[in-house]
Amino acid sequence: MKNLALLISINLFWIFSFSQKASISGYVTDASNGEALIGCKVYLPSIKNGVLTNNYGFYSVSLPIGKYTIEYKFSSYVSVMKEINLTKDTSLNVEISSQINTLNEFEINAKKGENVNSAKLGQVELQMEQIKTLPAFMGEIDVLKTIQLLPGVSSVSEGGQGFYVRGGGPDQNLVLVDEAVVYNAAHLFGFFSVFNADAVKGVTLTKGGMPANFGGRMSSVLEVNMNEGNNKNFKVKGGIGAISSRLTIEGPLKKDKGSFILSGRRTYIDLLMKAAIPDTSPFAGSGYYFYDLNLKFNYKITEKDRIYLSGYYGKDVFTFGNTEDNFNVDMPWGNGIAALRWNHLFNPKLFMNVSATFTDYVFQFASNQDQFRFSLNSGIRDVGAKIDFSFYPNTKNKLRWGADYIFHTFTPTSISAESDSVVFDTGLAQKLFSHESAAYITDEYDLSENWKFNVGLRYSSYQHVGPFTRYIKGDVGVSDSTINYAKNEIIKSYGGFEPRFSFRWLLPNKSSIKGGYSFNYQYVHLTSLSAVSLPTDIWFPTTDKAKPQSGWQTSLGYFKNFDNDKWETSIEAYYKGMNNLIEYKEGALPGDNINDNTDNLLVFGRGWSYGVELFVKRSFGKFTGWIGYTWSKTERVFEDLNEGNPFPAKFDRRHDLSIVATYKLSERWTFGSSFIYATGNTLTLPTSWYVQEQNLLFNYGARNSTRMAPYHRLDLSATWYDKPTKTKIDPITGLKMDIKKRFRHNWAFSVYNVYNRANPFFLFVDNDGDFLNGDFKLSVKQVTLFPIIPSVTWNFEF
Amino acid sequence: MKVIFTYWKFFVICSLMVLFSCSKEVKIDIPGYKKQLVVDGFIETGSPAFVLLSKTNNIYAGTNIQNYIDGFVSGATVIVSDGNVTDTLLEICTNNLPDGTEETVAEFLGLPVEQILASPICFYVSDEIIGEVGKTYSLTIKDEGQIYTSETSILAPKELDSLYWKEEPSLPGYGFSWAKLTDSPVLGNAYKWEVKYASTLTFSKPFGPFTDDRFYNGLTFEFAYENPMSFSNPNINNEVRGYFALGDTIVVKFSTLGQKEYKFFDKKYNQIYSAGNPFSTPVNLPSNITGGALGVWVGFSPTFDTLICQP
Missing domain, CATH: 2.170.130.10 (TonB-dependent receptor, plug domain)
Structure with missing residues (x-):
């Protein structure tokens, strides 16, 4: 209730305080398909200022009454200039057209400067x-x-x-x-x-x-915005590749009012495996595939109201069978996601978005061998809502405020095991429930032409609630009693303010200095028992025992553009501190949480990271791309791990270099390349071996103390486009004329790992032979996943 | 037991899939090696205490048989006490064994008799203390100026409800050994399964020989174990490896042990089964020895059952 009262007060204050000026507002869309253009620059040369469209293509500028020229600029689109005599609040929806096929040079990022x-x-x-x-x-x-x-x-x-x-x-x-x-x-x-x-x-x-x-x-x-669908014409596009194919259908629900898009993709590795494994093989039926479906509708109910419904469903399915051992495994996992959003324009200055979201992630593992059955489930289900207001009182301020809420249901690990009619006791299915909510306000404020600020404050709160069973450990280290919490009973509450601040100081010669500070709470954790990340990694919420993660980051950067903004460069330094990070205890194993809480297996620590990032980007012309280099150091310290000594994170990399380039040779050919160099990842390997009861055993060294060889790789691509037009002879005039083709296609050729570098995926200590035969040998082996891989994909649209 | 290991089997499969990709030997710096004492000690009901001491080897140290033998420790002082009797264990070296015991010791160490006679390995055996149910035994080791201590108990033994052989429908004349067990309602019981042919001396361990009652606390249930001896017998055909043949006579040794000691063996077998698997976590075994030594000092309380494999 407090949050709601605060929101209403803020709304009324801003609505009444700034009612004298007039506003220009509206949506910017792609002329060819009606897609909202996110981040389109709406620029007013007379005041040397402008705004960007939001995630729904909406913009609003409040100005003193007068005459203005407004320029709409977006990516590879033709800029549009509009003259307006502003006397009252004005709605101005603008459609702009892509120029990508009409110019010899194209501009990847038109948000120049x-x-x-x-x-x-x-x-x-x-x-x-x-x-x-x-x-x-x-x-x-x-x-x-x-x-x-x-x-x-x-x-x-x-x-x-x-x-x-x-x-x-x-x-x-x-x-x-x-x-x-x-x-x-x-x-x-x-x-x-x-x-x-x-x-x-x-x-x-x-x-x-x-x-x-x-x-x-x-x-x-990472915000990923899905296409909304073409609201002018029906379109079909797709691609057929080496391991998967995809198909997308989009079109208007009602022309210029609403549209839909349906997109699907499936791999056929399983079909290739089926062909390779004969039916008589004990491994027949083993395979892997994934598929996903995206669906989105949007509809303009009135000029002030739009709704969007987005959905995603995707699944990976791994199956393995061995008839000789009478053994089989089924392992599906995947996400289901839905979002319903409503945009409402109260007035040209006040934009509201209300969202209801649903997320479901499930991982399952089931195996059978003879009469034994074993299954494991883990997952997360979130049901959430968010209300967000954007207020544009003048060209110097853009205010946002709102609130969000999520109800989490976590299933860290639920195990069941049976042998014939005997059901083994694997403890209670451990579901954990929690409420997460937050209210926030933020302002992008231009103090002067040279100084800009982005100031925000967020208050987040979290409650771990019942039903919940807390296992209490006895003397021998096994759970010997429990505490039960009733449904909705608050077990533990957390909360706190999260200040955010950033600034930009514009310097002469198209350069600026930017800095910022942010503090965040995080109420979910991901824990991994593996040396590599897997879908079996367990998402775990904050509980009475596992405190919320918190972290702060400060960064400072110098930004400079050259050659009329064709070249963008920057150098940024950052320092990040992190608290209440979690890891599994030394030696913990997946089955250890049977008749136990997962957080009883966890240990808590902190971490820090600092680094410098260099970025050079060319975003104009035939030749575009970027060079990014990072020098960084990332460490963790846990009282209960590594004897309390700091250790490098497994993804700690001292050097990380990426060079990305695209060259558009002609309308028909575009070439691309990327090169990566990165310091090798860290891992923990045994430092010594010993024998106990004739078994060879290993003793591991300090955590993540071994570093793999550097990773580097070059990839190349070439895309051939068909001719965009076909020539026809006008039956009346007899003249040749070029007509835009409805059916377009291209061939995308790629070569992954061009020089066939054997990059390390992981290392392990291998033992071969026998002591008694005198050929026993221990060696460190490196596993490499992918050699040089050429591929070709045929893409089409009509 | 099989059900517990299906999850691990999956990870083994995953690692095999990954290993389809290319692997090659590399030489990479692995920092942090230090020499540590390894204790392999146990005491069983009705038997003297036995302690074998060795030292860890650098991962890049040579792995020939001489290096392995040179790793064993002699000259240490090893003391076991049951609270009343304190016994300094006798050091016995393989070049000085009582007559007729060479073969048993060689089999126990997994080395040829000639080898242990030529390159003596020393171990420590109690003279006055014999394991008794219900007693707690402390262990003290003095080696190169360092003192290491531990403690273990011999718990009450647990009898199997029954032991039988069941023929595999698809393999006439062969089958696994099956047992029925009623676990006590107190959580934390741990067991070890070993087996041998009646005609042989030493026991062998099957896949997953150690288990505790996390899954089956207080339940009565049946379970199966394979024939571990068959895997090292070149005279047995591949198709019937893992099975006991109709007519075999076997002895099952079913022992209880403490939860702390069980954790060492649990992690040990997990390490063995997941060796080289990227999906596993590096696990150092939780030793119950203080002073920085590795290994375990464990008390076993066995029961013995003889089974003639017949329907």
């Missing part, structure tokens, strides 16, 4: 048209892989799930699809992301200076 001018710190936006020109692993265009080419962002390894931002763990990234949280954004153990490129409009990564409207994670926000 934003790198220097914006007060946003550590934020990178990527357009799908740019991502699609880069080399793709097995032909699958992947936004997460592209994100990992940015400075400050890294992956654990080729097969690692998630990504790491400035020394934070993969759980510290808030991944949102149309505002709904995604807990596991990976297919096939991280080789592919869950984001189907055909369904994605664009991605924005905020790795520092997180605005107050985001929270619940400490490191970054």
Whole structure:
């Protein structure tokens, strides 16, 4: 109730305090398909200021009454100039057209100068048209892989799930699809992301200076916005690749009022395996596949009201059978996500978005051998709501305030085991319930032409509630009693303020200095027992025992553009502190939480990370791309791990270099390349061996004290486009004329790991032979996943 | 027991899939090696205490048989006490064994008789203390100026309800050994399963020989174990490896042990079964020896059952 009263007060204050000026507001959309354009620059040259459209393509500028020229600029689109005599609040919806096929040179990022001018710190936006020109692993265009080419962002390894931002763990990234949280954004153990490129409009990564409207994670926000669908014409597009195919259908529900998009994708590794494994083989029936579906509707109810319904459902299915052993395994996992959003325009200055979101992540494992059956489930279900107001009182301020709420249901691990009719006691299915809520206010304020500030405050609160059973450990280390909490009984509450601040100081010669500070609470944790990230990693909430993570980050950067903003450069330094991080106890194993709480197996510590990021980007012309370099150090210290000594995080990398380039040779050919160099990941290997009861055993050294060889790789791509027009002879005039083709297609060729580098995936100590035969040998072996892999994908649309 | 290990089997499968990809030997710096004492000591009902001491070897140290033998420790002082009697254990070296025991000791150490006679290995055996149910035994080791201590108990033994052989429908004449057990309602019981042919001396351990009652506390249930001896017998066909043959006579040794000691063996077998698996976590075994030594000092309380494999 307090939050609601605060929101109403803020609304009324701003509505009545700034009613004298007039506003220009509206939506900016793509002329060809009606898609809202996110981040389109609405610029007023006379006041040398402007705004960007929000996630729904909406903009609003409040100005003194008068005559203005407004310029609408977006990516590879033709800029539109509008003259307006502003005497009263005016609605101005603008459609702009893509110029990508009409110019010899194209501009990837038309938000020229934003790198220097914006007060946003550590934020990178990527357009799908740019991502699609880069080399793709097995032909699958992947936004997460592209994100990992940015400075400050890294992956654990080729097969690692998630990504790491400035020394934070993969759980510290808030991944949102149309505002709904995604807990596991990976297919096939991280080789592919869950984001189907055909369904994605664009991605924005905020790795520092997180605005107050985001929270619940400490490191970054990755916003993935799905396409809304063509509201003018029906379109079909798709692609057929080496291991998967995809198909997208979009069209108007009612022309210029509403549209839909339905996009699906499926791999056929299982079919290839089926062909390779004969029916007589004991392994017949083993296989793997994933599929995903994206669906989105949007409808303009009135000029002031729009609704959006987005859905995602994706699943990975791994099956293994061995008839000789009478053994089989089924392991499905996946996400189901839905978001219902309502935009309402109270007046030209006040925009509201209300969202209801649902997220369901499930991991299951079931095996049978003879009469024994074993199953394991884990997952998360979130039901959430958010209300967000954007207020544009004048060109100097943009205010946002709102509140959000999530009800979490966590199933860290639920195990059942049976043998014939005997059901083994595996303890209670441990579900954990919690409420997470927050209220926030933030202001982007231009103090002067040179100084911009982004100031925000967020208050978050969290309650761990029943039903819940707390296991109490006895003398021998096994649970011998329990405490039971009733449904909705508050077991433990947490909360606190999260201040956010960033500034931009504009210097002469198209350069600026930006700095920022942010403090975040995080009420969910991800724990892993493995040396590599897996879907079996367990999401675990804050409880009475596991306290919320908290972290602060401060960063300072110098930004400078050259050659009329064609070259953007920056250098940013950051320091990040993290508290209440969790890890499993030394020697903990998955089965240890039977008749126990998972948090009884955890230990708690802190971490820190610091580094410097260099970024050089060319975003104009035939030749575009970037070079990103990061020097960083990331450490953790846990009282109960590594004898209390600090140790490097497993993704600690001293050097990380990415070079990304795209060259558009002609209308028909575009070439892309990416090169990565990264210091090897850390891991824990045995330092010594010994024998007990004739068994060879290992004793491991300090945690993450061994470093693998550096990772480097070059990928290349080439895309051939068919001719966009066909020539016809006018039957009346007899003249030749070029007609735009309805059916378009292209061939995308990619070569992954061009020089066939054997990059380390992990290391292990192997033993071969026998003491008695004199051929016993211990050796450290490196496993490499992918050699050089060429691929080709045929893409089409009509 | 099989059900407990299916989850691990899956990870083994995953690692095999990964290993389909390329692997090669690399030389990489693994810092942090230090030489540590390893204790392999036990006391069983009706038997003297036995302690074998060795030292850890650098991961890159040579792995020939001489290095292995040189790792054993002699000259240490090993004391076992039951609270009333304190016994300094006798050091016995393999070049000075009582007549007729060479073969048993060689089999126990997993080395040829000629080898242990040529390169003596020393172990420590109690003279005055014999294991008794209900007693607690402390262990003190003095080696190179360091003192290491531990303590273990011999718990009450647990009888199997029954032991039988069941023929596999698809493999006439072969089957696993099956047992029925009623676990006591107190949580924390731990067991070890060993087996041998009646005609042989030493017991062998099957896959997953140690278990505790986390899954089956207070339940009566049946379970099966395979024939571990068959895997090292070159005269047994592959198709029937793991099975007992109709007519075999076997002895099952079913022992109880303490929960603390069980944790050492639980982690030990997890380490063995997940060796080289990227999906596993590096696990150092939780030793119950103080002073920085590795290994375990454990009291076993066995029961013995003889089974003739027949329907």
